[in-house]
Amino acid sequence: MPSAADYTEKIPNNVDLREDRRLQRALESWQPNFMHWWDAMGPTLPAEDVYLRTAVNVGREGWAHFGHVAMRDYRWGIFLAERDPDRRIAFGEHKGEPAWQKVPGEYRAELQRLIVIQGDTEPASVEQQRNLGATAPSLYDLRNLFQVNVEEGRHLWAMVYLLHAYFGREGRSEAEELLHRSSGSEDAPRILGAFNEETPDWLSFFMFTYFTDRDGKYQLGTLKESGFDPLSRTCEFMLKEEAHHMFVGTTGIDRIVERTAKLMVAHDTDEVGACGGIPLDVIQKYLNFQYSVSLDLFGGETSTNVANYFTAGLKGRWSEERRRDDHKLTSESIMVDALTDDGQVGQAEVAALVGLNTDLRREYISDCQTGVTRWNRILADVGLEQRLKLPHAAFNRKVGVFAGVEATPDGALIPAQEWKRRMREWLPTDVDKTYVRSLMRPVHERGKIAAWIAPPRNGINGKPFDYDYVHLV
Ligand code: BYC
Numbered sequence: 001m002p003s004a005a006d007y008t009e010k011i012p013n014n015v016d017l018r019e020d021r022r023l024q025r026a027l028e029s030w031q032p033n034f035m036h037w038w039d040a041m042g043p044t045l046p047a048e049d050v051y052l053r054t055a056v057n058v059g060r061e062g063w064a065h066f067g068h069v070a071m072r073d074y075r076w077g078i079f080l081a082e083r084d085p086d087r088r089i090a091f092g093e094h095k096g097e098p099a100w101q102k103v104p105g106e107y108r109a110e111l112q113r114l115i116v117i118q119g120d121t122e123p124a125s126v127e128q129q130r131n132l133g134a135t136a137p138s139l140y141d142l143r144n145l146f147q148v149n150v151e152e153g154r155h156l157w158a159m160v161y162l163l164h165a166y167f168g169r170e171g172r173s174e175a176e177e178l179l180h181r182s183s184g185s186e187d188a189p190r191i192l193g194a195f196n197e198e199t200p201d202w203l204s205f206f207m208f209t210y211f212t213d214r215d216g217k218y219q220l221g222t223l224k225e226s227g228f229d230p231l232s233r234t235c236e237f238m239l240k241e242e243a244h245h246m247f248v249g250t251t252g253i254d255r256i257v258e259r260t261a262k263l264m265v266a267h268d269t270d271e272v273g274a275c276g277g278i279p280l281d282v283i284q285k286y287l288n289f290q291y292s293v294s295l296d297l298f299g300g301e302t303s304t305n306v307a308n309y310f311t312a313g314l315k316g317r318w319s320e321e322r323r324r325d326d327h328k329l330t331s332e333s334i335m336v337d338a339l340t341d342d343g344q345v346g347q348a349e350v351a352a353l354v355g356l357n358t359d360l361r362r363e364y365i366s367d368c369q370t371g372v373t374r375w376n377r378i379l380a381d382v383g384l385e386q387r388l389k390l391p392h393a394a395f396n397r398k399v400g401v402f403a404g405v406e407a408t409p410d411g412a413l414i415p416a417q418e419w420k421r422r423m424r425e426w427l428p429t430d431v432d433k434t435y436v437r438s439l440m441r442p443v444h445e446r447g448k449i450a451a452w453i454a455p456p457r458n459g460i461n462g463k464p465f466d467y468d469y470v471h472l473v
Contacts, residue, residue, distance in 0.1 A: 225316025
């Protein structure tokens with residue numbers, strides 16, 4: 001299996017697509033539908049070209065090529081990480097058996113479902129972010145937005161390839177549906193909750209790329225462990241692209257906090273709205289929102305679906321191979337969040353297999369905390385005492401054990417009436433959103449940046465901040 005991408009083909013790929021004419025024809029007939037979707041639902045700001053990276057090789061050494069391209073001419077393709085011919089399934093009841101190169105008949109439905117759910121999130125995020133170009137704080141940020149967008153488009157291709165190549169007619173039909181559902185639609189919404197929320201401003205965008213793309217990292221990490229080798233290899237390569245998306249989120253929030261902190265110190269006030277910054281309490285509310293909707297993406301604390309996926313070898317754990325247990329978990333247990341009989345937040349012991357969503361969510365939560373620690377260091381470094389924090393797992397949840405209760409960010413359960421009265425202290429209000437939106441004036445001039453965010457430390461691919469990352473029409 002070659003690892004270099006073949007760009008002489010209509011659909012760039014490293015899977016020898018030309019050897020399978022039927023599959024090639026099927027994908028080539030999906031391609032115009034994808035372009036139609038991109039034109040209708042993709043970025044709305046007209047740009048002549050953008051300084052983008054394109055995958056050229058999936059190997060370790062230099063997989064990306066950088067250059068100015070018209071976004072519509074971006075070469076969306078199919079790239080799988082290199083195949084390990086000796087790979088074996090690392091967990092579940094098939095542990096030790098050779099990884100599957102074809103879909104095992106008995107797991108067809110479950111695998112297809114996982115691939116469809118994963119695939120559905122990719123175009124959804126492009127739809128959510130489509131209008132942000134019009135209010136980009138700099139050409140550097142605009143370029144990063146477009147990079148994220150084209151790569152989410154490629155991730156859709158990654159899942160569509162699997163559906164076409166391995167799931168026959170049903171797979172092709174699901175691939176069509178991925179272009180028909182749309183984020184926030186009344187009739188045909190995207191499958192998972194967070195992907196139907198709006199991303200109306202850049203603070204939301206950076207929170208999304210920090211918290212929600214990070215769910216992507218963890219879910220892809222579990223699918224990378226899959227016994228179904230083509231899925232594993234697809235996810236492995238997607239994870240490389242995903243790292244940049246989270247970088248955009250982490251450093252985006254760094255730069256907002258940095259600017260806010262500077263204004264707080266310079267004007268000796270928390271009310272930095274008057275000087276064009278985003279107040280820390282508004283940043284905290286956006287964080288509360290995006291984190292809580294992202295926690296929902298891990299499903300219920302206990303789930304028989306996830307137990308079945310694991311036992312069957314379809315979806316593993318984060319860092320499965322580094323875990324020191326039997327990788328079957330048939331006799332282990334785990335403590336999960338639960339409500340006690342007297343209605344308090346507590347813990348319950350359940351079989352480890354049904355608690356695997358909790359296991360993954362915990363990995364995710366501790367990773368999320370690293371960003372918060374980093375942002376708090378920025379505050380501490382300028383001598384401020386205020387701190388950001390992750391809200392309690394019970395806060396603002398719509399999925400799982402806390403879906404039916406209301407909780408404060410500290411995890412105290414409160415009556416619905418009190419929640420209604422106080423939620424504006426914790427979640428962005430219309431006034432907060434209107435204020436943030438009022439700051440979102442485009443800065444499309446080379447080397448300039450909006451006043452509510454600090455410039456980045458470095459440019460992209462060794463280029464300076466004032467590089468002409470995007471040529472607008
Ligand atoms: N919204 O048994 P449970 C990314 C459903 S992000 C709506 O606990 P399970 C990206 C659930 O489907 C990563 N419905 O669920 C990021 C089930 O339905 P059925 C995306 C929800 O199956 C940024 C029922 O509730 N990839 O890549 O254990 C930009 C019972 O729930 C939700 C994946 O998620 C929800 N939030 O776990 C671009 C990986 N949560 O069976 C891209 C694939 C649950 O009763 N998906 N439900 O009809 C999975 O692994 C699992 O399906 C889930 C849910 C983790 C999502």
